[in-house]
Amino acid sequence: MTITESGLIGKSVKRTDGLDKITGCAVFVDDIQFGPNLLHSRLVRSPYPHALIKNIDTKKAEALPGVRAVVTGKDMEARLGLYLIDRPIFASDRARYYGEPVAGVVATSEQIAVEAAALVEVDYEALPAIYDPVEAAQEDAPLLHPDLGDYPVANFIFPQPGTNISEHFKIRKGDAEASLASCAAVAEGRFRLPPIEHVPLETHTSIALSEKTGQITLWATSQSPFAMRDMIAQSLGISHNNLRVIAPLVGGGFGGKAGVTMEACAVVMAQAVEGRPVKLRFTREEEFVGTSVRQSLVSDIKVGCDADGILQAMELTYYFGGGAYNDYGVNIARAAGYSCTGPYDVPNVKADSLCVYTNYPVGSAMRGFGMPEIHWGLEQIMDRLAEEIGMDPVEFRRLNCVRTGDEIVSGMNMTPIDLEACLDKVTKAIHWDKKEAPTAPNKKRGKGIAIMWKAPAMPPNPGSAAVVRFNEDATINVEVGGQELGQGTFTVVAQIAADVLGIPYENATVSYPIDTKYSPYEWQTVASRLTWSMGNAVKAAAEDARFQILETVAAHWDEEIEDLTIKDGLVISFKSEREMPLNKMVIYGLPNENYEGWKGGPVVGRGHFMPTYVTNLDPETGQGTRAVVHYTVGAQAVDLEVDLETGQLEVLNIASVYDVGRAINPDLIMTQIEGGAVHGMSSAFEALKFNEAGEVINPSFVDYRIATIADIPRKIHGDFVETPIDDGPWGARGVGEHVMVQTAPAIANALYDAVGIRFSDLPLSADKIYLALDEKESQ
């Protein structure tokens, strides 16, 4: 780890938002006060997973005293979508999942809104529902979207009208079939994951205000205020400058607050009661029932290697259960397609990655964006193949893992990474070569390994903009449009700006809340892209401000810009050894000789970044020059034990190491690695559960368990390596999502090491493990 000359890049400075958050001063959407003018609202939700809506009668609800409006999707053509515009704001002719909004009620109190929502009468005609993505992909499956062919779609997404398939991404590279036939060892399997929820502690909340001037303001729990503005503006025909999205600090996102969830409902309800703000706040139950989920996946994997253990071929089919609307999910299937092999060199690949409509909640982005889903199967099948050919799982991965410059599955050359270094570190930390004794005679202990890769999954050209604005005393405001979700991005951009400008970190303040009226553009806070993309934009903005400063001072001193620098808030000349405090000139400029005029003026730096080098992929082969901007890679190793009497599994140690390119703030990276390891562990035991009628049956913290403080591993051995990339600030890339991608398969591999049983389906519940142990015993 190295630290820059200014000393801030590579330094673990404290969080800029820390003091706000430990004193109760941090403002979240729910904390904004609107006074007595505020109206409350509630959504009416479909009790069927799939049904035609024959009629909606709102009269009784409207007649309840205190009700100000009841809105439905009737006569509203508007649909929402980022990549595939398939989602109505309120279902009008057909409901496609249990809990889908069909109407919204606005009232003077929350209680009246709840009562009125129960008075909205909806006539449904139930339709056959389908939940399994493999069944839903068949030609004779009940269709969710007969109009699929009419939906607007991005030019890199390939829906199949007349089926439930919303995206079909293909890889055809070499001859997988022939190669598999000649492999010395082949492993094959089907793996399943259920839908899971993001479970942020802060539930989705919006307040919308539609003014008589036509101006609409939306306060929202949002990871992507600009994408939210764009989607809602386009959907409702509002000009972008008349729709203002204000997004305060987010109380946990994990992808669930990307795009649009329920915010358009709030806008439509506000339009019905002009001049009064309308609040829509999801209860915890609604957070489980009515928000997007991580998609389910069924993956069929066949992989073969030669007698030396070198991977030769893979055949893959991924069936992503995209849920009722796939406006975001299609790009998850695409990302899973172009990264389908996992971090391995495989010369022959045939892969089909499908996103399939099902009657489950909307599948969407969740931390890892398709990668936790595919690595669940990939990282177990690699263990099986290693065993088949008689190699240690770590040696097998070391032999086959992707290296810098390799031609990877999509045909691009691998950007700089060092996966072997990550493997070395985790195996050392977990004592891979040492068989350790369980802590009790009724327990068995085992170790498992898993590696991963992930590229930012996004359109080819998502942009970031930034402004660095000086104040009179040479403190700065850093203006960005990326969002602070807890990951620490505001801290990192303050570091970057202060470092470039040679001012103390404490003198850099990030301007928030993010407000589309004032903040510079940012595509979305997703894809672990902010340190890289927004970091580049902030660096450019700070460099622009720096140049303005040096240009003015150089002219004032009659020196060359190249001879000057800024250090500790002073412009200094290496040549003349003169000094100029920034606060003498960043606003007021400097006088010419004898005060015959002035030069300079208020310093405002601007910068932007947009990748310009991502290319399209051939729709038939998935091949192209550069599918993605870059990859982040990492390794995890797990040491666990299983209680043979209860099936209870306890993770004792997790070693977790990622190649971050360059660590801007090492301790913040560690907070991601630690939090992600626990999130990844928790995800191995989570499932959103449905009964046969398609209803969610565990919409509470009691029934949908997430890891508590009592469940954490005894130790998380976190670390990182630094192999700089060429397009990130000082070589840095993101690591926020990667840290949970392969935790579940590492646990499954350790479980196999402990008890000799493979589990191909998540969740790894104690009852499932117990029954499998029991069955093994009786054999």
Next chain:
Amino acid sequence: MANHKLSLIVNGHTEELLVSSNTTLLHALRDHLGLMGTKNGCEAGECGACTVLLDGEPVNSCLVLAVELDGREITTIEGLSNNGQLTPLQQAFADLNAVQCGYCTPGMLMASTALLNRNPRPTEVDIQKALVGNLCRCTGYQRIIDAVIKASEQGSAQ
């Protein structure tokens, strides 16, 4: 719905309130007194985000009816630090980056404060027992444990 008059001693100040019979302490604090530091995470006593101190004991404020609390003492996150002086526990949370999104943080701080008041030198297990009802999706909890231990080593929470 009948309105009930009551007085609460909140962060050392006596506050007169008019609440409904079904108003929870959480809503009394947030909606009647504007103390927004206490967070609403589930309103079912399952996540701990709304933890405050009631006569020094941690409670889920979403499960306590305000009408039952006439004359009682409440401490919220806003009452922890005074005149810019953080408690050792708050300082430890900041120093150890035990905070990410911050939504669970007020509840975590209140529950940990109560723990340190009754047990100035808790073990890791004591801390896990005391905070098992406070959910966090971001941090992985270890730094929260470390922060409580660090604060305890400095003597007290206050």
